[in-house]
Amino acid sequence: MKRHLDKCFHTMIPCKYIKLGCQMKGKRKDMVVHEDDSKCHLRMALDSVLKLHQENTDLKGKVSRLESCSQPTFKLTEYSKKRQFNEVFVSPSFYTSSPAGYHMSISVLANGDDSECDQKSYLSVSINIKRGENDEWLEWPFVGYVTITLLNQLVETRNLGHFKRTLHFDGVDSIEAGCTHLCRHFIRHDDLETHYLKDDTLYFTVSTDITNPKA
Numbered sequence: 462m463k464r465h466l467d468k469c470f471h472t473m474i475p476c477k478y479i480k481l482g483c484q485m486k487g488k489r490k491d492m493v494v495h496e497d498d499s500k501c502h503l504r505m506a507l508d509s510v511l512k513l514h515q516e517n518t519d520l521k522g523k524v525s526r527l528e529s530c531s532q533p534t535f536k537l538t539e540y541s542k543k544r545q546f547n548e549v550f551v552s553p554s555f556y557t558s559s560p561a562g563y564h565m566s567i568s569v570l571a572n573g574d575d576s577e578c579d580q581k582s583y584l585s586v587s588i589n590i591k592r593g594e595n596d597e598w599l600e601w602p603f604v605g606y607v608t609i610t611l612l613n614q615l616v617e618t619r620n621l622g623h624f625k626r627t628l629h630f631d632g633v634d635s636i637e638a639g640c641t642h643l644c645r646h647f648i649r650h651d652d653l654e655t656h657y658l659k660d661d662t663l664y665f666t667v668s669t670d671i672t673n674p675k676a
C-alpha cells in the first residue's frame with residue numbers, strides 16, 4: 462500500500478494547457494505553480510488563435526474554389542468559324558449541384574437560331590435537360606431558374622461585369638427529362654464581339670436555382 466501511495470505521489474502530470482502546446486510535466490504541486498504562470502500560456506493561446514485564424518482563411522479559400530468548380534464552365538473555341546458555318550456547340554453534360562442531380566447540357570448556336578428573320582443579329586443558347594441517373598427520385602416537372610453566364614474576359618470592359626441571362630422553367634414544358642429551353646436572343650453579336658470575345662473564344666458558366674416546392 463505504501464509503495465502504491467509513493468508511486469501516485471511521484472506521478473508526473475501534464476500541464477492542463479497541453480492543447481495549447483505546453484509540454485510541461487511535473488509533480489502536482491509543481492504544476493500548480495507552473496499553471497499559474499499566465500504569461501507563457503497567454504503567448505501559447507495567442508499563437509494558437511493565430512494558427513486557427515490562418516487555417517480558417519485557408520479553408521474559406523478552399524470552399525470558394527470548390528464552389529466555383531461546382532459551377533460548370535464551358536469553353537467555346539473558333540467562334541468565327543462556328544458563326545460562319547452555322548455550327549452548334551454542345552457542351553459536355555453535367556449534373557446540377559444545388560439541389561443535386563438534374564442532368565443538363567447547353568447548346569450554343571453562334572450564328573443564332575435560324576427560325577426567326579433577325580437570326581443574324583443574335584447568338585442563341587439553349588438549356589437541355591437530359592435523361593440522367595437520378596431521374597427516378599428527382600421531382601418533376603423541373604421548375605426553377607437556370608442562369609447562363611458569358612464571362613467577360615476583357616480587361617478594358619471589366620466594369621461591365623459578366624453577361625447573364627436567366628431562363629425560367631415553369632414546369633409546363635419540363636414535365637420530364639428530354640426537354641430543351643431555347644433563348645433565341647441571348648446576346649447581340651455586336652455586343653458579344655466588342656465586349657466578351659477574346660482570342661475567338663467564349664466562356665460560359667451555368668448555375669441553377671430550383672424552385673419546385675417538393676425538390
Ligand SMILES: [Zn+2]
Pocket residue numbers: 476477478479483484485495496502
Ligand atoms: Zn503549461
